[in-house]
Amino acid sequence: MLKITNLQKTFNAGTINEKKALTGVELVINPGDFITVIGGNGAGKSTLLNLIAGVYLPDAGSIILDGIDVTKQPEYKRAAMLGRVFQDPMLGTAGNMGIEENLAMAYRRGKTRGLGWGILNEERKYYKEQLAMLDLGLENRLTSKVRLLSGGQRQALTLLMATLKKPKLLLLDEHTAALDPKTAAKVLQITEQIVNENNLTTLMITHNMKDAIRLGNRLIMMHEGKIVYDISGEEKKSLHVSDLLQKFETVTSGEFANDRMLLS
């Protein structure tokens, strides 16, 4: 499904701000995998997702997505295969456009855009059905501008947009981190529902270790630009937060005692 070999990325190379974000990531994702990704601040989690999505190009290594070498492909091209939800609820939707307009654009992900109408009438019914499944009352507000929605509603909408046209791989970067706990739980529940119903291959970054253990069939931990822990199946199911903390202690030798992860 996805094969990443020796992926490396250094930001601002050769300057005093040089930052080695990825230092040789090896990862093979199998079809149907739902992987949760944890790791301290600056471990390289977002960078990994951004490289997969093509926001930046890597310095070395390769990314093979569904048999296609996308290592150097521009972001907009590989978007045909990817669904993405960002940490910032503002990033995933166009606030000045209506809910249905946003959905219509997402529905055409990967398709060449022409001079046909931006939204066809028969699509609206489908969008209504899909929105109704979110259970947020958005199905009656098809033409409302997205900027009028709350952060949680926008994030749920982005999630729907990312999966409206089934992606080969769904990338979620702390997509509930900016939400209050109740809304975050709701969006996470919608995530679970959508991923399970469509059997989507998913990579989800989270800072919540309980969520990381509870969701998905596989868990990876990153540290200093590498994957330091990769666990799946029964072994993962029987995992406890304390196990993860201990694992953290060993890889970081205690230096991250104040890390945000330990608090959650």
Next chain:
Amino acid sequence: MLGGILAAMPGAVAQGLLWGVMALGVYVTFKVLDYADLTVDSSICTGGAVSAVLILKGMNPLLTLVFSILAGMATGAITGFLHTKLKIPPILSGILTQLGLYSVNMRIMGKSNLSLNSNKLSQPTVISLGNVNQSILISVVFVAAVIGVLYWFFGTELGSAVRATGNNSHMVRALGVNTNSMIILGLILSNGLVGLAGGLLAQFQGYADINMGRGAIVIGLASVIIGEVIFGVRFNFAYQLGSIVCGAIIYYIIIAVVLQCGLQTTDLKLFSAVIVALALSLPLFKNKMLKHKKAVVAEKE
């Protein structure tokens, strides 16, 4: 004086309609794409120059406008190339094209002013100062056609992608659209309209002049802002486009009035700059007033 103002009205309305076409072009970049494009100060002259030269060569005046549009589009494409491919910041890209076009426009015209003296032309121009009322009617047709085309285009898949690019390019790329192409497309569309406005304007006033576009961006912005402030951002897209043209007409009516009040034509640039500066800072004043009101209310309580 009142008589003078009234007599100046038809001319002002006609000017407003023509500059309204150019203001629609500015709207496409400034509001839809969120790109402050300064190419327009020169591309309007390019449109005028192309039309004037072709008319003098004997081409049908209406047909010359097609070439004005194409020439304008080409200038937009250059600015788009500078910005998206060479990574030059938006404002600077526009300024570079604008500057370079000065020489190009001089080359096209051969001199700084080309007169379209109606006595010497084989066919009358599409619109002219000689028949202002008829010119107004014809300009209304042009404006309506442009609004119709824009309304249609921004409803298409491609047009939606251009709109979304101005709103959230991050999302648009994630949805598989090449945002650089959308920016270039928007600039082409915008400057095509500006080129058309230039061609019409040259025919209306009876000459093309190397300086005819100086400060055009300011007039465009003034029209967009006046239209928004007076008519509000409501109803559908066609209403908003219409309100911009009305904004341009109001702008030229104001200009006609202040000219009758004794201002010199050379004072107009300062006047326009002040109007636009005021209009652009309007949101700031509104906020301050709101805060002040709230503070007063809070004090009373």
